[in-house]
Amino acid sequence: MLRDRIRFKPLMDKITDADAACVHIQNGTNVFISGFTAGYPKLIPQALVRRAEKGERFRINLFAGASTGDAVDGVLAEAGLVSWRRPYMSNRTMRNRINADEIRFKDDHLSRLSSQVRDGGWGRAHVAVVEAVAITRKGHLIPTMSVGNTPTYVREAEKIIIEISSEPPDLEGIHDIFIPEDPPYRMPIPIYRSGDRIGKPFIEMDPQKVTAILFSREEDSCAVFTEPDTVSRRIAEHILDFVEHEIKRDRMPSFLPWQSGVGDVANAVLSGFLENDFFHTIDIYSEVLQDAVLDLIDMGKVRAASGSAMTLSHKARTRFFNELYRYKEKIVLRPVEISNSPEVVRRLGVIAINTAIEVDIYGHVNSTHVMGSHLMNGIGGSGDFLRNGALSFVVTPSTAKGGKISAVVPMVSHVDHNEHSVDVIVTEHGLVDTRPLAPRQVAEAVIRKCAHPDYRDLLWDYYQRAVRGAGGHEPHILAEAFGFHERFMATGDMHSR
Amino acid sequence: MLRDRIRFKPLMDKITDADAACVHIQNGTNVFISGFTAGYPKLIPQALVRRAEKGERFRINLFAGASTGDAVDGVLAEAGLVSWRRPYMSNRTMRNRINADEIRFKDDHLSRLSSQVRDGGWGRAHVAVVEAVAITRKGHLIPTMSVGNTPTYVREAEKIIIEISSEPPDLEGIHDIFIPEDPPYRMPIPIYRSGDRIGKPFIEMDPQKVTAILFSREEDSCAVFTEPDTVSRRIAEHILDFVEHEIKRDRMPSFLPWQSGVGDVANAVLSGFLENDFFHTIDIYSEVLQDAVLDLIDMGKVRAASGSAMTLSHKARTRFFNELYRYKEKIVLRPVEISNSPEVVRRLGVIAINTAIEVDIYGHVNSTHVMGSHLMNGIGGSGDFLRNGALSFVVTPSTAKGGKISAVVPMVSHVDHNEHSVDVIVTEHGLVDTRPLAPRQVAEAVIRKCAHPDYRDLLWDYYQRAVRGAGGHEPHILAEAFGFHERFMATGDMHSR
Ligand SMILES: CC(C)(COP(=O)(O)OP(=O)(O)OC[C@H]1O[C@@H](n2cnc3c(N)ncnc32)[C@H](O)[C@@H]1OP(=O)(O)O)[C@@H](O)C(=O)NCCC(=O)NCCS
Numbered sequence: 001m002l003r004d005r006i007r008f009k010p011l012m013d014k015i016t017d018a019d020a021a022c023v024h025i026q027n028g029t030n031v032f033i034s035g036f037t038a039g040y041p042k043l044i045p046q047a048l049v050r051r052a053e054k055g056e057r058f059r060i061n062l063f064a065g066a067s068t069g070d071a072v073d074g075v076l077a078e079a080g081l082v083s084w085r086r087p088y089m090s091n092r093t094m095r096n097r098i099n100a101d102e103i104r105f106k107d108d109h110l111s112r113l114s115s116q117v118r119d120g121g122w123g124r125a126h127v128a129v130v131e132a133v134a135i136t137r138k139g140h141l142i143p144t145m146s147v148g149n150t151p152t153y154v155r156e157a158e159k160i161i162i163e164i165s166s167e168p169p170d171l172e173g174i175h176d177i178f179i180p181e182d183p184p185y186r187m188p189i190p191i192y193r194s195g196d197r198i199g200k201p202f203i204e205m206d207p208q209k210v211t212a213i214l215f216s217r218e219e220d221s222c223a224v225f226t227e228p229d230t231v232s233r234r235i236a237e238h239i240l241d242f243v244e245h246e247i248k249r250d251r252m253p254s255f256l257p258w259q260s261g262v263g264d265v266a267n268a269v270l271s272g273f274l275e276n277d278f279f280h281t282i283d284i285y286s287e288v289l290q291d292a293v294l295d296l297i298d299m300g301k302v303r304a305a306s307g308s309a310m311t312l313s314h315k316a317r318t319r320f321f322n323e324l325y326r327y328k329e330k331i332v333l334r335p336v337e338i339s340n341s342p343e344v345v346r347r348l349g350v351i352a353i354n355t356a357i358e359v360d361i362y363g364h365v366n367s368t369h370v371m372g373s374h375l376m377n378g379i380g381g382s383g384d385f386l387r388n389g390a391l392s393f394v395v396t397p398s399t400a401k402g403g404k405i406s407a408v409v410p411m412v413s414h415v416d417h418n419e420h421s422v423d424v425i426v427t428e429h430g431l432v433d434t435r436p437l438a439p440r441q442v443a444e445a446v447i448r449k450c451a452h453p454d455y456r457d458l459l460w461d462y463y464q465r466a467v468r469g470a471g472g473h474e475p476h477i478l479a480e481a482f483g484f485h486e487r488f489m490a491t492g493d494m495h496s497r
Numbered sequence: 498m499l500r501d502r503i504r505f506k507p508l509m510d511k512i513t514d515a516d517a518a519c520v521h522i523q524n525g526t527n528v529f530i531s532g533f534t535a536g537y538p539k540l541i542p543q544a545l546v547r548r549a550e551k552g553e554r555f556r557i558n559l560f561a562g563a564s565t566g567d568a569v570d571g572v573l574a575e576a577g578l579v580s581w582r583r584p585y586m587s588n589r590t591m592r593n594r595i596n597a598d599e600i601r602f603k604d605d606h607l608s609r610l611s612s613q614v615r616d617g618g619w620g621r622a623h624v625a626v627v628e629a630v631a632i633t634r635k636g637h638l639i640p641t642m643s644v645g646n647t648p649t650y651v652r653e654a655e656k657i658i659i660e661i662s663s664e665p666p667d668l669e670g671i672h673d674i675f676i677p678e679d680p681p682y683r684m685p686i687p688i689y690r691s692g693d694r695i696g697k698p699f700i701e702m703d704p705q706k707v708t709a710i711l712f713s714r715e716e717d718s719c720a721v722f723t724e725p726d727t728v729s730r731r732i733a734e735h736i737l738d739f740v741e742h743e744i745k746r747d748r749m750p751s752f753l754p755w756q757s758g759v760g761d762v763a764n765a766v767l768s769g770f771l772e773n774d775f776f777h778t779i780d781i782y783s784e785v786l787q788d789a790v791l792d793l794i795d796m797g798k799v800r801a802a803s804g805s806a807m808t809l810s811h812k813a814r815t816r817f818f819n820e821l822y823r824y825k826e827k828i829v830l831r832p833v834e835i836s837n838s839p840e841v842v843r844r845l846g847v848i849a850i851n852t853a854i855e856v857d858i859y860g861h862v863n864s865t866h867v868m869g870s871h872l873m874n875g876i877g878g879s880g881d882f883l884r885n886g887a888l889s890f891v892v893t894p895s896t897a898k899g900g901k902i903s904a905v906v907p908m909v910s911h912v913d914h915n916e917h918s919v920d921v922i923v924t925e926h927g928l929v930d931t932r933p934l935a936p937r938q939v940a941e942a943v944i945r946k947c948a949h950p951d952y953r954d955l956l957w958d959y960y961q962r963a964v965r966g967a968g969g970h971e972p973h974i975l976a977e978a979f980g981f982h983e984r985f986m987a988t989g990d991m992h993s994r
């Protein structure tokens with residue numbers, strides 16, 4: 001019975017339904033929700049939408065851990081209920097409304113959010129809405145499949161609404177909750193190895209602030225798992241070959257932990273370990289854990305896997321819950337300020353792999369804005385890991401939109417990561433280690449090895465003319481730097497005619 | 498007598514002169530030198546130039562801590578002796594040769610260099626050439642006015658050439674040398690307050706590797722100190738007012754330590770504290786310490802000042818050495834991987850202030866490339882501090898070249914720091930705190946408050962047309978994004994006619 005999940009009895013009389021609970025959310029309320037790809041509340045958003053459908057006009061400010069499901073970002077954006085949204089999101093409807101300036105959005109490095117909220121920089125934390133599998137006997141919270149910023153949201157919130165999820169309560173113990181002191185009183189974050197536990201298995205909560213508890217049988221909408229395609233597999237192979245080679249030539253130590261971004265390429269890299277004999281013991285210090293992590297645990301290859309959330313396909317989910325006791329020995333879920341902490345990422349020497357929208361010939365990377373103006377999702381944790389990792393890979397298929405777009409361009413139309421922070425660039429065609437190269441050498445190598453053959457001549461032509469015309473350390477013809485993008489916007493194709 | 502500085506007697510027979518010493522440097526030698534604005538070797542570069550003047554043809558790879566004086570970067574570049582240079586430099590001759598592709602240059606975040614060198618990523622460390630005030634009885638080194646990467650260079654070098662400087666040996670004790678273990682064995686860097694000492698007052702050295710010792714009476718070429726001008730003073734006032742206001746409104750704690758970049762604006766901000774009663778106790782956790790730090794110490798306002806180097810004007814230098822005993826109580830000089838450590842900068846909650854070449858309406862920052870192509874100096878530590886500081890300011894006069902260039906442009910021509918990492922933008926006209934603003938709000942505020950009045954209409958016109966024409970989260974007209982720059986390159990003026 002879900003009622004048994006409330007082990008702190010004084011809270012029993014807060015049990016109510018979503019319609020009643022959401023009276024605490026009014027026009028202008030700052031709503032801080034749990035959720036980081038998974039683990040978001042499902043009932044309150046629906047109840048808000050019902051109110052809107054009845055004709056009530058109101059808009060909230062929605063602050064999450066990172067992306068949530070359609071059940072939050074999708075339905076609330078669709079209903080026009082969101083005034084502000086922070087941080088990372090990946091929902092199509094919400095993206096469109098952000099780009100139409102109907103929703104305000106600000107994009108921060110995920111490692112910094114929680115301390116900004118504690119400083120009051122995001123305004124008063126009127127209401128936190130959090131999903132949990134249980135409330136402990138002392139009135140603390142056991143979260144579900146993500147931690148994200150929830151510990152800080154719960155601490156700062158004036159009111160707390162809890163959705164008790166029907167997910168197995170034996171998730172308890174997988175989380176490791178630690179909120180660092182803020183400067184100038186901060187001390188080192190005492191993680192020395194991926195699997196270290198430094199906190200408590202629950203989120204501390206003042207039960208006095210709980211205004212409503214709901215019971216929910218809704219599940220996270222599961223990630224759709226696609227088998228790695230040829231392009232992703234090629235990219236993964238390039239990376240594993242390269243790292244193996246570096247280790248064998250004694251240019252890096254064995255056993256640095258891996259981080260791998262969201263999406264299919266990321267998952268493909270981890271899947272690549274399955275068939276690889278060289279990498280027999282793997283540490284993962286990442287943000288979001290996907291299906292491949294379970295496969296690797298099953299093979300006995302994982303020493304520890306740390307993240308802030310798990311997004312599993314339906315199939316993997318069932319497997320996970322069936323043998324939770326076994327996976328719990330390997331997996332730790334942490335607040336995102338810890339999973340993405342520059343301090344910890346640099347200390348551990350993480351090998352970081354993140355996906356780009358486009359890269360340019362000098363190694364600058366766009367991960368957030370299509371054609372310079374239009375937000376895709378946000379920077380997420382990519383900056384935290386790329387900048388601080390011991391070795392950072394940026395990966396992208398060499399083309400998009402059926403080949404009409406080259407993902408290698410003269411100049412990226414928005415810069416999220418620049419030449420100072422990106423080590424290795426990888427497409428299905430090849431890989432360039434930029435670390436020992438000056439920018440002009442990077443350009444020549446990226447055009448030759450990473451660009452799609454269809455676009456190499458065009459890129460080379462631009463580069464040569466820039467060298468002759470402008471010269472300098474990173475030669476550019478400013479009037480033509482976005483020529484590829486302009487051509488695409490004019491004709492729907494980056495190829496020249 | 499300078500001979501007394503060699504307290505480890507077995508090294509006495511290594512005393513020689515520069516011409517003899519520099520036989521260890523041949524064509525293709527990787528030369529790792531001390532120096533970080535100050536503290537660079539002076540005799541060996543001159544000897545190398547003499548060899549070139551005699552007709553010998555050779556080129557070296559030159560790796561420093563950061564910028565050095567004309568006596569190194571200037572003369573070696575002038576003589577055509579440099580094949581590669583890393584990292585940050587600020588010498589005009591060298592800059593020109595880098596931009597002409599006669600010298601290869603790669604620009605890294607300063608906090609990452611030392612570990613890259615230890616990993617072997619910069620190639621074999623053939624020779625280290627380091628300036629020191631003394632060699633201890635156990636054969637270790639006391640550096641001069643900078644630490645930079647010297648501890649790692651000395652550790653990794655196959656041969657070491659030492660220039661014993663005539664600077665007072667009682668510099669001993671000002672340095673705090675700590676080389677962290679590299680991943681995966683790194684432990685926390687145990688600095689909790691700006692002034693904490695965690696290492697040794699000398700650089701550990703294997704005396705067996707010393708191949709030559711020279712005596713030098715050459716001084717660092719001193720920084721030219723200019724009294725802050727009106728523009729710098731206005732920028733400094735905006736910053737101090739803002740921080741005071743934030744502290745009084747309880748939006749940030751008192752006593753966060755300050756970092757301030759190189760140059761006149763940076764010095765002006767620190768000078769601003771002199772006449773300010775609100776800030777009575779200041780911690781400094783910075784990279785380069787300039788004159789203003791001594792003034793503040795004299796006023797009794799400094800609790801501790803930490804950096805990797807000191808660049809002082811001639812006047813300040815004399816004062817510093819006269820009362821070294823007093824300044825040594827307050828000042829700590831550290832390796833740059835510690836002074837700039839993301840871990841420590843974030844833990845302490847540094848207030849970071851760095852200068853831009855140009856900023857754009859959405860808050861992206863160019864600190865390295867003029868007109869997109871031409872290297873100015875390099876990123877230095879600006880990325881380390883801006884990204885990890887608790888509050889980061891980017892400052893720039895609103896115009897350059899007598900008003901012909903607007904330092905606020907539609908899109909910066911090179912991105913070193915982006916909207917995710919920059920908090921507050923400041924020119925002499927005003928200040929915009931971007932943290933609570935979405936990009937379009939940033940644009941409107943930056944145009945109104947930071948841009949020079951001459952350029953506001955042009956910027957506004959671009960922005961409005963971008964909003965209407967492209968829309969999106971950061972509206973841009975890619976074909977016109979560099980219109981200001983193109984106009985300047987065509988006419989020598991960014992004003993439109
Ligand atoms: C960059 C990112 C959007 C790529 O996501 P993905 O799912 O691997 O990429 P896809 O290939 O499916 O591309 C997503 C969309 O962008 C489009 N796209 C890709 N490259 C493009 C380009 N160069 N120009 C224009 N559109 C492009 C694709 O066509 C696709 O469009 P669709 O949704 O209309 O089909 C995603 O990784 C991201 O948001 N990254 C930033 C945050 C991050 O790295 N987080 C991890 C840190 S832990």
Ligand SMILES: CC(C)(COP(=O)(O)OP(=O)(O)OC[C@H]1O[C@@H](n2cnc3c(N)ncnc32)[C@H](O)[C@@H]1OP(=O)(O)O)[C@@H](O)C(=O)NCCC(=O)NCCS
Binds near residue numbers: 864
């Ligand atoms: C950005 C930086 C070059 C500014 O230096 P500065 O000495 O304060 O700036 P100045 O105003 O003297 O400008 C330097 C030159 O750039 C030119 N300049 C400035 N803004 C310009 C612009 N927007 N476009 C073109 N040129 C510009 C100036 O005219 C001047 O040229 P000159 O040497 O021919 O006279 C310098 O701070 C730097 O190298 N920063 C990056 C590293 C850093 O921040 N380090 C500190 C970290 S601890």
